Amino acid sequence: MSELAISAVGLRKSFEGGRIVALAGMDLEVEPGEFVAIVGPSGCGKSTLLHLIAALDLPDAGTIRAGGHDLAAGRELTHYRARHVGMVFQLHNLLPALTASENVQLPMFELGLRARERRQRAESLLGLVGLVGRAGSRPPQLSGGERQRVAIARALANEPPILLADEPTGSLDSTAGTRVLDLLDELRRARELTLVLVTHDAAIAARADRVVHMLDGRAIQLPAPASTLTSQGNGVGWRPVAHGVNAAPAKRPRLRHGGVR
Amino acid sequence: MSFSVLVLRNLFRQRVRTLLTVLGISIGITTVVALGAITSGLKSSMGELVHGGGADFMVAQAGASDLTFSAVGEEDVAAIAARADVSRATGVLIEVADVGSNPYFMIFGYAPDELRGEPLELLSGRLLDAPQEVLLGADAAAALGVSTGDRVELERETFDVVGVYRAGDRLRDSGAVAPLATVQRLASKQDVVTGVFVVARAGADAEAVAAGIELEFPHLAAIATVDDYAEVDQGVEIMDALTLAISVLAVGIGAIGVMNTMIMSVFERTRELGVLRAIGWRGSRILRLIGAEALFLCGLAAVAGTLVGVAASRAVLLVPSVSAFLEPAYPLSIFLRALLVGVAVALAGAAYPALRAVRLSPLEALRYE
Numbered sequence: 001m002s003e004l005a006i007s008a009v010g011l012r013k014s015f016e017g018g019r020i021v022a023l024a025g026m027d028l029e030v031e032p033g034e035f036v037a038i039v040g041p042s043g044c045g046k047s048t049l050l051h052l053i054a055a056l057d058l059p060d061a062g063t064i065r066a067g068g069h070d071l072a073a074g075r076e077l078t079h080y081r082a083r084h085v086g087m088v089f090q091l092h093n094l095l096p097a098l099t100a101s102e103n104v105q106l107p108m109f110e111l112g113l114r115a116r117e118r119r120q121r122a123e124s125l126l127g128l129v130g131l132v133g134r135a136g137s138r139p140p141q142l143s144g145g146e147r148q149r150v151a152i153a154r155a156l157a158n159e160p161p162i163l164l165a166d167e168p169t170g171s172l173d174s175t176a177g178t179r180v181l182d183l184l185d186e187l188r189r190a191r192e193l194t195l196v197l198v199t200h201d202a203a204i205a206a207r208a209d210r211v212v213h214m215l216d217g218r219a220i221q222l223p224a225p226a227s228t229l230t231s232q233g234n235g236v237g238w239r240p241v242a243h244g245v246n247a248a249p250a251k252r253p254r255l256r257h258g259g260v261r
Numbered sequence: 262m263s264f265s266v267l268v269l270r271n272l273f274r275q276r277v278r279t280l281l282t283v284l285g286i287s288i289g290i291t292t293v294v295a296l297g298a299i300t301s302g303l304k305s306s307m308g309e310l311v312h313g314g315g316a317d318f319m320v321a322q323a324g325a326s327d328l329t330f331s332a333v334g335e336e337d338v339a340a341i342a343a344r345a346d347v348s349r350a351t352g353v354l355i356e357v358a359d360v361g362s363n364p365y366f367m368i369f370g371y372a373p374d375e376l377r378g379e380p381l382e383l384l385s386g387r388l389l390d391a392p393q394e395v396l397l398g399a400d401a402a403a404a405l406g407v408s409t410g411d412r413v414e415l416e417r418e419t420f421d422v423v424g425v426y427r428a429g430d431r432l433r434d435s436g437a438v439a440p441l442a443t444v445q446r447l448a449s450k451q452d453v454v455t456g457v458f459v460v461a462r463a464g465a466d467a468e469a470v471a472a473g474i475e476l477e478f479p480h481l482a483a484i485a486t487v488d489d490y491a492e493v494d495q496g497v498e499i500m501d502a503l504t505l506a507i508s509v510l511a512v513g514i515g516a517i518g519v520m521n522t523m524i525m526s527v528f529e530r531t532r533e534l535g536v537l538r539a540i541g542w543r544g545s546r547i548l549r550l551i552g553a554e555a556l557f558l559c560g561l562a563a564v565a566g567t568l569v570g571v572a573a574s575r576a577v578l579l580v581p582s583v584s585a586f587l588e589p590a591y592p593l594s595i596f597l598r599a600l601l602v603g604v605a606v607a608l609a610g611a612a613y614p615a616l617r618a619v620r621l622s623p624l625e626a627l628r629y630e
Contacts (some may be wrong), residue, residue, distance in 0.1 A: 056539055056624040078338065081623075082541025091538045091629070097274040107540040115263045244489040 005194035006030040012063035022048035024217035027138035046198045054087050054164050055080050082110040086155030090167040100150045101122040101135035107157040125153040144178030147227040159240040165197040171203040268553045276286050282522040286562035288517035290599050294570025296504045303588035304487040311484050314379045316458035317467035323482035328494040332453040341540045346465040351375050352454035361405050362581040367436035370444025385409040386424025392443045395420040398434035399427045416447045499530030514604050519610025527614040534618050535626020544619040555611030565604030
């Protein structure tokens with residue numbers, strides 16, 4: 001059995017002195033190469049969970065491991081962020097003063113690459129996301145979809161094994177959103193990336209290998225039609241076949257914690 | 262893209278603010294350079310005065326608030342001249358008069374027979390023979406538009422110009438030499454001189470001779486260098502203190518300017534700094550980014566401030582009353598000080614903004630609006 005790409009147990013996180021509880025005992029396990037969509041209503045804690053996986057924040061309690069790092073311990077988080085995880089934000093978060101190529105090069109400063117190597121790799125990544133010839137354009141000169149593709153290229157700059165996307169199509173029209181999703185899916189297959197995507201769009205979630213539903217800071221098992229319940233191993237697991245397209249999981253999901261991982 | 266390109270991109274996205282900041286800091290550095298050049302020039306003039314006529318050192322009244330207030334009795338001049346380790350001791354009375362456009366016109370009173378031993382280069386005319394005769398320094402003659410054979414008015418008295426000389430130091434060349442007795446009468450300082458220019462006997466150690474004179478005459482002080490000036494002229498110390506105070510003030514204002522710019526820059530870029538942290542930039546790299554931006558600002562200001570400072574110190578010479586006694590000097594220390602000030606201002610101004618940037622939680626920064 002290979003090591004899990006992401007493993008979170010009993011994650012708790014609250015804000016404003018405990019008044020707002022974002023995570024209340026969240027568990028999650030993700031296999032390497034798996035595409036997991038995290039869905040749920042606004043305020044259910046899905047973005048907070050993603051931020052903890054991205055090592056942008058620390059949990060109040062619980063454990064979380066990813067890329068061989070104990071993220072809850074709060075050590076070497078910078079190293080983890082630089083080499084083990086790439087993040088695509090809802091708003092592209094590109095630096096407006098820099099060109100597309102320069103934005104993609106930013107993470108590479110931590111790899112110690114020479115300027116020429118950085119530029120070559122950035123141009124190659126921009127080619128990969130379909131932006132050949134736009135390397136010299138600045139974000140204001142790009143469309144929303146193009147900006148998000150630059151952001152994807154930047155997230156892949158250091159070749160991380162884990163890619164996180166927080167509502168990556170949230171600010172795009174449906175055509176651009178579909179193209180970005182196609183790109184993410186294509187890239188994660190080609191590069192065998194573990195992809196965790198936060199969305200509140202069921203259609204987007206349906207493209208994932210597995211969907212994790214969240215409510216009130218926890219993963220929940222949805223009451224589902226009989227056709228969606230499948231017997232797996234020693235338990236019962238929910239598979240999102242009833243919610244639309246269900247691409248074959250990169251690896252067969254294992255049952256954990258009442259069927260939700 | 263190199264790191265330095267990133268630094269420049271960040272600075273030039275707010276061109277006007279960057280330019281104004283550079284301008285603000287460069288004014289401070291201009292002040293440091295210009296004051297430094299003027300102070301160095303004044304000290305240089307004073308140094309030339311001390312060693313005027315080839316003297317090893319000058320002896321004046323200890324504790325005088327100003328060299329021109331120094332009073333050394335002629336009997337002391339004679340006693341110093343009589344010392345075995347002294348080759349020559351020339352008593353000179355210096356009187357400051359308002360002549361032409363020069364309010365600091367110096368009249369040097371020499372005993373006419375002692376003047377013959379002085380290494381004055383006579384450009385025209387002859388030495389002094391009569392009480393109402395003067396020799397004019399070449400610069401003074403040019404400024405007053407007179408030459409040998411003309412007459413000049415000094416301290417409301419008329420004198421015959423019997424010669425024009427060049428001594429090689431600015432204060433003498435922009436002044437005049439008159440008989441000692443005449444200057445004593447004009448200054449109402451009978452039987453005293455301002456100082457004694459001493460040449461040690463060949464083979465004698467000038468420092469030892471100076472120390473011996475100070476020991477023998479406790480009310481006198483020997484001045485061999487500009488640093489010794491404070492013993493007979495508080496003006497040098499005051500000048501140094503003023504220069505320091507003005508420089509500190511100018512540099513302080515510059516540092517606040519840099520801090521203001523960098524704080525604004527960091528606040529404006531909070532979200533971007535959060536992105537950099539989120540994509541794995543170490544805190545030390547953020548620190549280097551902010552520090553490099555501040556250093557670049559101050560480096561640019563140091564260059565601009567130095568150039569303007571040199572120009573400003575030269576511009577001072579356009580004022581005739583200043584050019585008569587001052588030639589700005591530009592020792593390397595002035596430029597090193599400008600550079601040091603630039604770096605210090607950069608570090609002081611960038612410290613807080615850089616620390617704030619490093620301490621930002623990536624998530625809080627990303628949420629910053």
